[in-house]
Amino acid sequence: xxxxxxIIFLLLSLGLWIQPVAASAKMNVVTTTSDxxxxxxxxxxxxxxxxxxxxxxQDPHYLEPKPSYTLMLNRADLLIMVGAQIEIGWxxxxxxxxxxxxxxxxxxGHLNASQGLRLLEIPEGPVDRSQGDxxxxxxxxxxxxxxxxxxxxxxxxxxxxxxxxxxxxxYHLRLKDFQKRLQKKIPQWKKAISHLAGKKxxxxxxxxxxxxxxxxxxxxxxxxxKPGIPPSPSHIHALMNEIQRxxxxxxxxxxxxxxxxxxxxxxxxxxxxxxxxxxxGGTEDVKTYLDLLDHxxxxxxxxx
Amino acid sequence: MLRRELLAVIFCVCFLxxxxxxxxxxxxxxxxxxxxxxxENQVLLWKVPQKGAAALLPNISLIGSLAGAYFxxxxxxxxxxxxxxxxxxxxxxxxxxQSIIDPYVRGDVFLLFLEDAVELEEGFVTTLxxxxxxxxxxxxxLARFGRQNTQHLEQIDFADYSRANRYFLGAEGFGELxxxxxxxxxxxxxxxxxxxxxxxxNEANFASDRKQDFVYLGHWKNAVDVTSDLTLQxxxxxxxxxxxxxxxxxxxxxxxxxxxxxxxxxxxGLKWQTEYFLRRKEDVGQTLWxxxxxxxxxxxFARRWEAGIRADLxxxxxxxxxxxxxxxxxxxxxxxFFRVRAQYNYVNTQGTSxxxxxxxxxxxxxxxxxxxxxx
Numbered sequence: 001x002x003x004x005x006x007i008i009f010l011l012l013s014l015g016l017w018i019q020p021v022a023a024s025a026k027m028n029v030v031t032t033t034s035d036x037x038x039x040x041x042x043x044x045x046x047x048x049x050x051x052x053x054x055x056x057x058q059d060p061h062y063l064e065p066k067p068s069y070t071l072m073l074n075r076a077d078l079l080i081m082v083g084a085q086i087e088i089g090w091x092x093x094x095x096x097x098x099x100x101x102x103x104x105x106x107x108x109g110h111l112n113a114s115q116g117l118r119l120l121e122i123p124e125g126p127v128d129r130s131q132g133d134x135x136x137x138x139x140x141x142x143x144x145x146x147x148x149x150x151x152x153x154x155x156x157x158x159x160x161x162x163x164x165x166x167x168x169x170x171y172h173l174r175l176k177d178f179q180k181r182l183q184k185k186i187p188q189w190k191k192a193i194s195h196l197a198g199k200k201x202x203x204x205x206x207x208x209x210x211x212x213x214x215x216x217x218x219x220x221x222x223x224x225x226k227p228g229i230p231p232s233p234s235h236i237h238a239l240m241n242e243i244q245r246x247x248x249x250x251x252x253x254x255x256x257x258x259x260x261x262x263x264x265x266x267x268x269x270x271x272x273x274x275x276x277x278x279x280x281g282g283t284e285d286v287k288t289y290l291d292l293l294d295h296x297x298x299x300x301x302x303x304x
Numbered sequence: 305m306l307r308r309e310l311l312a313v314i315f316c317v318c319f320l321x322x323x324x325x326x327x328x329x330x331x332x333x334x335x336x337x338x339x340x341x342x343x344e345n346q347v348l349l350w351k352v353p354q355k356g357a358a359a360l361l362p363n364i365s366l367i368g369s370l371a372g373a374y375f376x377x378x379x380x381x382x383x384x385x386x387x388x389x390x391x392x393x394x395x396x397x398x399x400x401x402q403s404i405i406d407p408y409v410r411g412d413v414f415l416l417f418l419e420d421a422v423e424l425e426e427g428f429v430t431t432l433x434x435x436x437x438x439x440x441x442x443x444x445x446l447a448r449f450g451r452q453n454t455q456h457l458e459q460i461d462f463a464d465y466s467r468a469n470r471y472f473l474g475a476e477g478f479g480e481l482x483x484x485x486x487x488x489x490x491x492x493x494x495x496x497x498x499x500x501x502x503x504x505x506n507e508a509n510f511a512s513d514r515k516q517d518f519v520y521l522g523h524w525k526n527a528v529d530v531t532s533d534l535t536l537q538x539x540x541x542x543x544x545x546x547x548x549x550x551x552x553x554x555x556x557x558x559x560x561x562x563x564x565x566x567x568x569x570x571x572x573g574l575k576w577q578t579e580y581f582l583r584r585k586e587d588v589g590q591t592l593w594x595x596x597x598x599x600x601x602x603x604x605f606a607r608r609w610e611a612g613i614r615a616d617l618x619x620x621x622x623x624x625x626x627x628x629x630x631x632x633x634x635x636x637x638x639x640x641f642f643r644v645r646a647q648y649n650y651v652n653t654q655g656t657s658x659x660x661x662x663x664x665x666x667x668x669x670x671x672x673x674x675x676x677x678x679x
Contacts, residue, residue, distance in 0.1 A: 055532065062570040065679050066535055067494035067527035074437065074488055093678055096410060099488055101433035106407065129641060229639050230607065258571060258607065
């Protein structure tokens with residue numbers, strides 16, 4: 001009995017010793033993707049330290065919950081996620097393991113960047129996996145529409161200001177500056193590829209739905225018609241006919257996916273295959289959000 | 305005596321940490337008005353399409369495993385989820401019910417439906433908001449001993465558990481009722497220490513009938529990203545308890561595990577996993593030492609194809625008697641939710657004249673939003 005009391009006393013004193021480690025001056029932000037990290041960098045500047053989990057050339061659907069990611073979450077003050085179930089295969093287990101109550105869903109340090117966005121391709125009617133690995137909340141690749149970029153930036157700015165009111169004026173200034181730059185770019189981009197509006201193309205995965213939506217390009221069909229499941233030979237055959245019939249001259253593949261089926265289709269039909277990054281960091285020269293859209297527009301402009 | 309103190313320490317830490325749970329500020333439900341940039345037909349849809357009470361249901365999912373098997377000689381005794389006879393085998397259907405319970409804990413229950421029985425495979429609550437990087441799990445747990453023991457059938461890349469794991473931790477695995485306390489160290493790499501305090505009724509090792517005889521387990525897990533595509537994980541485990549052969553007889557098991565994961569893309573990857581077991585068992589009038597190792601390599605050579613091989617070696621306490629086997633495997637992962645697997649086992653036991661041959665064709669399917677498993 002005496003021993004037990006001793007131990008309890010020891011533990012109590014130990015508890016007093018272990019003070020929470022003094023938080024570093026900068027807010028520690030972790031985002032699930034490189035695109036969100038780039039946007040946080042725009043708004044947070046030098047006032048935050050930001051790390052993205054999924055690199056630009058990795059597919060955010062199929063990440064593995066590595067222990068190093070658990071550590072990142074463990075030390076985060078704010079977690080920003082894409083949402084719409086793109087991270088469902090790996091984020092929940094990391095959140096549980098993180099032991100960080102501040103970033104759990106529903107906590108202040110947890111932000112779903114898709115707040116207030118109009119998501120496309122929300123499945124209607126009954127949903128089951130005969131349709132592949134579909135997202136019941138809609139297509140999650142929404143950052144490829146710069147209009148959405150404006151809202152995501154605003155969501156980020158509001159959250160940063162809420163958690164770090166001291167720097168709120170700087171966040172606001174950077175937000176306004178970023179939105180101004182982006183808004184100036186949008187008409188320029190639209191003009192540069194105005195000749196593509198109304199044109200039909202084929203894409204590999206439903207990655208470029210939002211890009212097509214704001215540029216007016218029509219995605220006539222997708223190679224991977226059931227998300228996450230390789231296309232059947234009969235679908236490829238039907239696509240081939242479709243490409244020839246509608247004189248479709250461009251096939252887009254994001255660089256996280258296997259370009260082979262697209263290349264084969266291109267070879268058979270003469271359509272041009274364009275492999276494009278869908279995220280910041282997807283290729284070497286794409287370092288910011290504006291770089292990404294610039295890159296996509298220039299590539300599209302030159303392709304058609 | 306030392307054990308009792310350890311127990312007291314664990315209990316105290318668990319209990320004390322509860323006082324430090326920070327009340328969480330819930331996110332404000334009301335979203336302030338905002339300007340939305342010009343865009344036609346803008347509709348606010350962020351309020352998730354999931355409606356009403358359905359949004360609060362726990363995640364329910366089921367993973368089923370079936371196997372056609374051939375054995376030269378059918379195995380004797382309970383084989384757990386492993387194929388157990390020539391012909392058709394229902395390896396099990398694992399029903400998972402998972403949910404965040406409140407801001408402080410989440411619950412995970414895995415019910416295992418076997419051909420003629422239902423078992424609680426795991427069922428525990430996990431804390432989410434303890435201070436000092438602590439976490440408690442309480443309930444029925446697959447003990448954190450090594451790597452394969454904590455993995456469910458659908459995670460192990462083979463149609464059956466390794467023979468070494470089965471021999472040292474039991475065909476059904478080492479799963480007990482108990483409490484677990486784990487801590488994440490503030491090191492630059494991932495370093496986690498786990499203590500478990502379990503009911504000692506595991507038939508392979510611990511079977512004391514005295515009510516004060518519990519099993520104590522410790523596990524230390526370290527992981528480091530060598531490059532962004534290469535992760536190395538290493539662990540040490542030890543479990544201690546009474547075995548019931550006679551009053552005061554102990555069993556001690558030690559283990560070390562190594563896991564190497566290379567994954568340059570979603571279409572290519574390599575997993576190399578090795579575990580070593582060492583057991584000291586005090587029996588009536590003698591002390592037995594046994595050792596065993598298994599090592600397995602799985603190579604993913606296409607988006608949906610994996611091939612691999614596993615080798616086991618077990619050295620029994622009887623002088624120079626040992627058993628080794630090797631098992632090639634080929635898996636076709638049709639989608640994330642369905643796979644077909646072919647496996648062959650060659651088992652050679654010293655002292656028996658003929659080798660054992662086993663072959664499996666396994667089908668695994670997954671229904672519902674089954675969450676990810678730990679790395």
